[in-house]
Amino acid sequence: MESKDVPQAHEIEKKCFTDAWSPNLLYKELENDLAYYVVVMDGETMAGYLGVWFIMDDTQIMSVAVEPSYQGQGIGNLMMEHLHEVSEQKDIFTMSLEVRVSNYKAINLYEKFGFEIITTRKQYYQDNKEDAYIMYKYLR
Template sequence: MIDLIAAPFEKKYLDSILCIENKSFHDPWSKDSMEKELYNSFARYVVILKDNQVIGYGGMWLILDEGHITNIAVHPDFRGLGAGNLIMESLIATCLLEDIIALTLEVRASNTVAQNLYYKYGFVLEGIRKGYYGDNKEDALILWKRKLK
């Protein structure tokens, strides 16, 4: 069994998160943007640790009674170990503690691995943002989880 631990995002994890961000996304967040999330009162982020090494992270913004997942990523060398599940469970648990009643996100139409993770946790397709991603004009699927349990 793989021992994974969820921990709050702290500045000491920033460089590891940026490495994962750069390996995972066509248009990664900058160091400045990610560092600002540490001080954003609306942001909640979690890192996943394996042997004290950051292997994944996820975050969301809480606005009124809804959460908007901003990013979820797992280092390519550690995918398939359950880190994505632990990220989702941690974000949902945070929502429950903070009286958030719904979660939403955008995901690339081509990213079926991520979509399958979200569908596993009860998200449903509610719309499409045409040409949403600036790097290649790919569509984004808008997913919602309206009832958190």
């Protein structure tokens, strides 16, 4: 992701998440040495993006978002496949994430890629105090 992509990423954030990241936070992520962001474009239109932090031997998934009009077309699968390849190239040991317990689409995607629910964080999300599943995938 580049700075020119932030406005579209923010629009997708607002459509996908009740606690959308601000444009300012997305710009700061571009300066974060731990962060890695990938976008999927359809011409000039962003179809989705994925953001992670590479922390030691873990890929911490921060955000996976697909523009609602592109959902169901394999964009999430494409980004997760790419992330898996990059993580293996970096000799990463685990991949981890938090996901709302109500986000069945995301949970199904992550389980399809071998993630397992490890535990639940009670009242994790600040906007509505919803619980989060902590999910892990071991790469080796």
